[in-house]
Amino acid sequence: MRRRHTALAAAMSLGLLTACGGDGGSGSGDGASGATLELWVMEGTYPDTGSYFEDLKAAFEEETGARLNYQLVPWDEAHDKFTTAAAGDTLPDVSEIGTTWVPEFADAAIVADMSDWIEDDGLSGDLVEGLQQAGTVDGQLYGMPWYAGIRALFYRxxxxxxxxxxxxxxxxxxxxxxxxxxxxxxxxxxxxxxxxxxxxxxxxxxxxxxxxxxxxxxxxxxxxxxxxxxxxxxxxxxxxxxxxxxxxxxxxxxxxxxxxxxxxxxxxxxxxxxxxxxxxxxxxxxxxxxFGVLPMPGKDGGISPSFMGGSLVSVIEGSSEPELAWELVKLMTTGDFADRWSEETGFFPGQQSLLAEYSTSDDPYVAPFAEQMSEGGKLLPVTEKFGAVQAxxxxxxxxxxxxxxxxxxxxxxxxxxxxxxxxxxx
CATH class of the missing domain: 3.40.190.10 (Periplasmic binding protein-like II)
Known part of the structure; x- marks a missing residue:
């Protein structure tokens, strides 16, 4: 199915940066192309994982003729799973990657540089800036923005x-x-x-x-x-x-x-x-x-910044089907499947064109978060070393x-x- 570099485990020494955490599953089917892609996504982000990923699998197989197997990985196990898989040459073709993992995984040659694919398909000008920045290392983009989440103040x-x-x-x-x-x-x-x-x-x-x-x-x-x-x-x-x-x-x-x-x-x-x-x-x-929600109060007014986390979807370096892997990434992160993900999870989409609808929402449970993200979203230090700080x-x-x-x-x-x-x- 795929081959990749070995001897990466030594480079991966930083800890997991937690975000969210559900049930695993996998698909099967006979793809006309004979190819099979392996996809990892983090467990628990979406409460109804079964229907979403089964529908994604069916759409991908119908669109490409290839087979798709997916596996849901608990967030608190994911980093170690990547380390073990890198050492054993068993990484998937495509995976969800937490934004805070990108510097480390890029440094360790785990994720592929996707800049040319994103540019060639005309997507680079429609990415949420914070997610794009989080996925960029030394000017290269190592994942397609998928979704973003941000925190605000809940009150009774x-x-x-x-x-x-x-x-x-x-x-x-x-x-x-x-x-x-x-x-x-x-x-x-x-x-x-x-x-x-x-x-x-x-x-x-x-x-x-x-x-x-x-x-x-x-x-x-x-x-x-x-x-x-x-x-x-x-x-x-x-x-x-x-x-x-x-x-x-x-x-x-x-x-x-x-x-x-x-x-x-x-x-x-x-x-x-x-x-x-x-x-x-x-x-x-x-x-x-x-209950109500409002942006984080600023010291003397305005908005205090809040951590904007989220995930990208990345092609894994060394996949034997990189172009097919990119087609899966696009299916997940653009269009109907990206919009559905945001609607059903409460996360914000990774494309500006999809985010615009949320930014103008008058929903009292949506608008405060959209305001927090647009006016007070902030990243953690973008360095592979910060994973160890968190670990x-x-x-x-x-x-x-x-x-x-x-x-x-x-x-x-x-x-x-x-x-x-x-x-x-x-």
Whole structure:
């Protein structure tokens, strides 16, 4: 079916950058061309994976005459699976690739340079800028943008309305309304501060005008201990340590734990992703109207940046059917299948032409995320080294040390910066 380079495993030492996580499946069929493509996609992004990928498989086989086998891979297993497959010469022909994996996989010759295909088919001018930037290394594009997700502020609209509270638009307002909720709703958690969720924290770092790290010559240097960064870290952690808007249990919560607390009626405000709206409404229709979403409040107004993550679909370097693989990539990332993916998952499409509809939506569960993405979407440091930073949970360890009282903010930030710099220099 395919052959590729071996001896890549040593180059792949960076950790998984989590995003989402469902059930596996595979197709079969007799393609007239005799060719068979293998596709990997990440498990759990789409709740109804079976129908979507079976329909994709049928359409691809009808269009090309080739066979398509697909496999759903859990996000938390995917990085190791790539490493093992690279060493064993068993990588697929096409795979979903998380945006934060691209620098590493390009460096390790896992993903193919797709720039010419994208350009020749007239697609380069219609790509969502953030996803295109995330997929580009040294001027070459290593994946076709598929979908993007972004986080914003969820709040209990029914509780706010009951008490005549206004959703916050600044950091001071966020603190003020949290303190009011603390008194008005003593059985609720006004604002859980999840110490194991880096993405819930970054809006405060970036909102203070700081960066996680910056390019320094041919490498990167951490700036997570800069004065601006310390200001953002301090505001975020003091919501718990000084103002009591959180609970001790949340010190180790992940983003999923925060969402669960919101679903259980415990949390009044949380940071979470656009893709979770559908989960809330599908699991319990009574949620409709009980919660609202707004872009992340800026320090003094406007919007604090939020991490824009997502995925590309890449042709794997060494596929024996590269042109056919590109046809599969196009089928997934453009036209009806791309539009259907966005409609049914709550993620935004990777093409500007498809995104335009969402940008002008008046849906209260769509418009805030579209605004956040267009005005406040931000990427993590685009370096293959940042995967190791996340694998070591450097940011989470910093937050936990502060929230638990083991370190003051500046010390914890200095230690985090030192850990990042060590990784960047390895």
């Amino acid at each position: 609209a029914d509780v706010f309305e009951e008490h005549g509270l206004e959703p916050p638009t600044t950091w001071d307002e966020l603190l003020e309304v949290g303190l009011q909720l603390k008194d008005l709703e003593p059985d609720m958690i006004p604002y859980p501060v999840p110490g194991s969720s880096e993405h819930s924290f970054y809006p405060y770092l970036w909102g203070a005008g700081a960066e996680i790290a910056v390019e320094d010559g041919d490498g990167w240097t951490s700036t997570i201990n800069s004065p601006e960064a310390v200001e953002g870290i301090t505001f975020f952690t003091e919501l718990a340590t000084e103002h009591g808007l959180s609970v001790a249990a949340a010190n180790t919560w992940t983003e999923a734990d925060s969402l669960q607390s919101f679903q259980d009626g415990q949390a009044a405000m949380i940071v979470n992703g656009a893709w979770t709206v559908g989960n809330l409404l599908n699991e319990d229709e009574s949620w409709d109207g009980k 070591e949970q450097v940011v989470q360890q910093m937050l936990l040390a502060i929230l638990s009282g083991n370190k003051d903010v500046q010390t914890a930030a200095d230690d985090a910066a030192a850990a990042m710099d060590r990784i960047f220099q390895e």
